[in-house]
Amino acid sequence: MDAPAKPRRTRIQTEKRVRILDAALDVFSQHGFRGATIDQIAEAAGMSKPNLLYYFKSKEDIHTTLIQRLLETWLAPLRELDDIGDPMTELRGYIRRKLEMARDYPRESRLFANEILQGAPRIMPMLEGELKTLVDEKAEIIKGWMRAGRIAPTDPWHLIFSIWATTQHYADFDVQVRAVLGPRRGGDGRFEDAARFLENLFLRGLAPPTAQ
Amino acid sequence: MDAPAKPRRTRIQTEKRVRILDAALDVFSQHGFRGATIDQIAEAAGMSKPNLLYYFKSKEDIHTTLIQRLLETWLAPLRELDDIGDPMTELRGYIRRKLEMARDYPRESRLFANEILQGAPRIMPMLEGELKTLVDEKAEIIKGWMRAGRIAPTDPWHLIFSIWATTQHYADFDVQVRAVLGPRRGGDGRFEDAARFLENLFLRGLAPPTAQ
DNA sequence: GCAATTTTTGACCGATTGGACAAACGTTAG
DNA sequence: CTAACGTTTGTCCAATCGGTCAAAAATTGC
Structure with missing residues (x-):
């Protein structure tokens, strides 16, 4: 029943997360979850893989966030x-x-x-x-x-x-x-x-x- | 301009190829090309990976054969x-x-x-x-x-x-x-x-x- | 300025991937 | 029986995968 810990994000975090999610949307929508790689997403977002993983703790995490956000507007x-x-x-x-x-x-x-x-x-x-x-x-x-x-x-x-x-x-x-x-x-x-x-x-x- | 070399297949080859294509259809249709693995297909077809690769020379080969065959009936x-x-x-x-x-x-x-x-x-x-x-x-x-x-x-x-x-x-x-x-x-x-x-x-x- | 904090990176890891290969095994025709 | 051929397998490989980590670099608060 824990509420998800409140984000409390810096400006850079906000910006980078947006860029990552946008890049991930490109890659996931074209290759599916298993077909997409973190390296592809990182490159599309213009950053290194470890850097990307500093903002999202896993590939699954990115995908889940994306799907969650999609459903709201869908x-x-x-x-x-x-x-x-x-x-x-x-x-x-x-x-x-x-x-x-x-x-x-x-x-x-x-x-x-x-x-x-x-x-x-x-x-x-x-x-x-x-x-x-x-x-x-x-x-x-x-x-x-x-x-x-x-x-x-x-x-x-x-x-x-x-x-x-x-x-x-x-x-x-x-x-x-x-x-x-x-x-x-x-x-x-x-x-x-x-x-x-x-x-x-x-x-x-x-x-x-x-x-x- | 070479015509594709005529198959000239044995009975076992014919049977195994059918089993492989059927299994591959399962896996490819669920995970897409990149998301599918040869191991998955081999297991679904009830044979080892090297054995499968004896009948089809690559993952691409299986997929191409499948698509080709699909289009005929599609x-x-x-x-x-x-x-x-x-x-x-x-x-x-x-x-x-x-x-x-x-x-x-x-x-x-x-x-x-x-x-x-x-x-x-x-x-x-x-x-x-x-x-x-x-x-x-x-x-x-x-x-x-x-x-x-x-x-x-x-x-x-x-x-x-x-x-x-x-x-x-x-x-x-x-x-x-x-x-x-x-x-x-x-x-x-x-x-x-x-x-x-x-x-x-x-x-x-x-x-x-x-x-x- | 400087210390604390956040961000970035290169190097690295074990697991999985597609595929190669030679050796072993089965089958069959003579 | 045996030689020839078809089939199967265990082992191995380089590349790529998702992810870690410590240390360097950049930013921020004071």
């Missing part, structure tokens, strides 16, 4: 999904926010994807606890909309999965998306194209049957 | 997407086939996901060549359907991406899906639920505007 978009307000507007807003995260924080998305791909050994409790609770809660809201006939009746959980999958795809499978679209359409505009397509797909796919 | 579902036949039936068939692959070959899906996540260092030429060509070709077919007013007009490339993303999600993010659905709904039925949801989403999302 669930934010879903939390914003609100009961009050038009269902279609709410869902479109959620899709847009998730797609913006894929665009602006692709490394975080890949870090998460790597962790899940490897069986989520470090965040399984969070998946079964915090995440499941949140999703169940939001699924209940969506169910309410369906019962009220405001959107088409389908499975709320799989709806959420499909939003996760389609949006994160543009971060996790970025190289494939670029390769297939080619230099023309794979440029900066690909996220706007994706946004247009996904909003269209989900809005039409969920339009209530009564509203013809 | 694109098959998309190749089957045919111009003749009802567009909706064709697309539904494609979604179903992709979802079945996620269910029946999750290790292959994760191996592919790992490779893409790490920047596709070993299959980039194939993405920009064979894959892009195939996708462009099928996108043209879909475009034809749209011009003919048989399905709603959207972006064929992003349509294909969204089908890839949603179906592969059930293999690559399996642990997350199970964790969120819980023991009840996360059981064997989750693929039928997913199939129902996805067919519904895409069919409604792509229904031609004229057919009210």
